[in-house]
Amino acid sequence: MTQCVLLDGPMGTELNARGVDTPLPGWSAHALERAPEVVEAVHRDYAAAGAVVHTTNTFRTRPAVFANWRELARRAVELARAGAGPAARIAGSIAPIEDCYRPDLSPAASDPAGTRAAHGERAGELAAAGCDLLLCETFPRIDEGLYALEAALATGTESWLSFTAGPEADLLTPAQMASGAKDAVALGAGAVLVNCVPARMTLDYVQALLEVVGDQVPVGAYANAGSADERMGWTSDPGAPEAYAQTAARWAEAGARLLGGCCGTGPAHVAALRSVL
Secondary structure, three states: OOOOEEEOOOOHHHHHHOOOOOOOOOHHHHHHHHOHHHHHHHHHHHHHHOOOEEEOOOOOOOOOOOOOHHHHHHHHHHHHHHHHOOOOEEEEEEOOOOOOOOHHHOOOOOOHHHHHHHHHHHHHHHHHOOOOEEEEEEEOOHHHHHHHHHHHHOOOOEEEEEEOOOOOOOOOOHHHHHHHHHHHHHHOOOEEEEEEEEHHHOHHHHHHHHHHHOOOOOEEEEEEOOEEEOOOEEEOOOOOHHHHHHHHHHHHHHOOOEEEEOOOOOHHHHHHHHHHO
């Protein structure tokens, strides 16, 4: 089996499980103001579970939602550092401008220049805050994902791109995602991944990515588990970590090198992954 790097899991699922309110539209980012100590504790628990790459709680620190988004982004990086420890790699999360499950709302087609500028602003802030890499994640549109990647790479920071096919795996086909990954590698992506797809449906996407990427850059996956929930995305199933790890082991057997968890997972899932891999 390919040697793997363990990523962490979701922030929103864990905040909700620990009693921290995650209301829309700011979702998990509200915790940066209301419960920063819990955010730090979540990072600490993922590190204890074995994660070595930790994603900042900046998925929803958007200018349209938070006037002080720059301050929140810097705080998110600081909390990740404090919780994960000095040996961890901190990945600055850059999300779609609009809803990650609504590609039709993306401004990428109607305003590509504005889309590039918006992602450039967020990438620049995260890079300046000292992130080790920038993770453009959960993009259901190829064009916006590539614009975000270009903006991240322009900072001179290692940058990864992760696409999503959504909670029903119907927003992108494996072939479409693979085509986007090929373009991402050509732009200079340090890794290409699939995330926020049901775990049972992720292998097809991993295999498609590997077919076009080969050994050029690492391929990764972090998937959903549990049950959909309208308010905060997904709720976790406490009995699922071992089953999730066994499913993820198939991605590793196929050749994926970067593995973690997305919505509905938690530190127990990462610990189970470490045990299996």
